[in-house]
Amino acid sequence: MSTHAVNQFEAHAQRAAAEPGWAIKAFTEIAGLGVAAMTRTVFYTVLDQPPFETSLPQLVASLPEPASEPPDTDPQTPSGTTTPTSDEADAAGLIDWLAAHPERWDPAVLPGTLDLLANVPGALHDVDDRVVRRGVSRLQQMQDRLIPILGAHSTGLAVLAACGLLTHPLTDPASGEHTEAGQYILGCLEHALTPDAEPDADTDD
Numbered sequence: 673m674s675t676h677a678v679n680q681f682e683a684h685a686q687r688a689a690a691e692p693g694w695a696i697k698a699f700t701e702i703a704g705l706g707v708a709a710m711t712r713t714v715f716y717t718v719l720d721q722p723p724f725e726t727s728l729p730q731l732v733a734s735l736p737e738p739a740s741e742p743p744d745t746d747p748q749t750p751s752g753t754t755t756p757t758s759d760e761a762d763a764a765g766l767i768d769w770l771a772a773h774p775e776r777w778d779p780a781v782l783p784g785t786l787d788l789l790a791n792v793p794g795a796l797h798d799v800d801d802r803v804v805r806r807g808v809s810r811l812q813q814m815q816d817r818l819i820p821i822l823g824a825h826s827t828g829l830a831v832l833a834a835c836g837l838l839t840h841p842l843t844d845p846a847s848g849e850h851t852e853a854g855q856y857i858l859g860c861l862e863h864a865l866t867p868d869a870e871p872d873a874d875t876d877d
Contacts, residue, residue, distance in 0.1 A: 763855075766862055767832055777865045779824035782831060785864040786812050789857065800842035800853075807838040807853045832861060 687694055706712070707723050715723040719734040726734070770777055790808045811831050818827040838854030 763832070763836055763858055766858075766866075767829055770832070770865070771829055774825050777828075779828040779865075781864050782824075782828045782861065783812075783815065785861055786815070786831075789860060803840045803842055803853050804856060807835075807840070807857055810838070811835070811857070828865070832858060835861070 684696065688696060707715075711723055715721050715726065718736065719726070719731065721730060721734050786808050790805050790812065811834060814834055815827055815831050818830055822830065835854035835858040838852065838857065840853045841850055842853055842856060843849070844851045844856060
């Protein structure tokens, strides 16, 4: 910094200390050396203030009101948690029921059902059929790796739970409604595992 600049800085500092009401001229933008695009967006679009001339009190006064918290529609849901969707709740209920009633279902049915979904053309559209087969293949790999470690029943529950990770959209051929690959596979597995049982009707046996 040059001697002249140092002297100017010292003179301005002394004047600012002696005259608290003295307004110091704000630094302005240098042509060709402007602020970043994001900074310009925040100041000119959100705050509606020039970025260089705006003081801190002006900046605070220009801030928009904070967004309100979304209403909690379920008083039983703790703050910070989300209420599961109906599909998630159905899957959780099925898995809970199967875990509580291991004698009511045969895990040996699971591999055969997955093989059927993987190898036999179904009623799905061509693209959806490929999506389901790809998802089934991943579940089969998971099944093969877990059975020696967890056993058939625990592996079956893990495979059913993993269906929720297969979120590729498709169209249910029975209802014509939009669903996800995992939900479609889960429905097929549930039908094969519990053809005569009603998980929602009996939880005390």
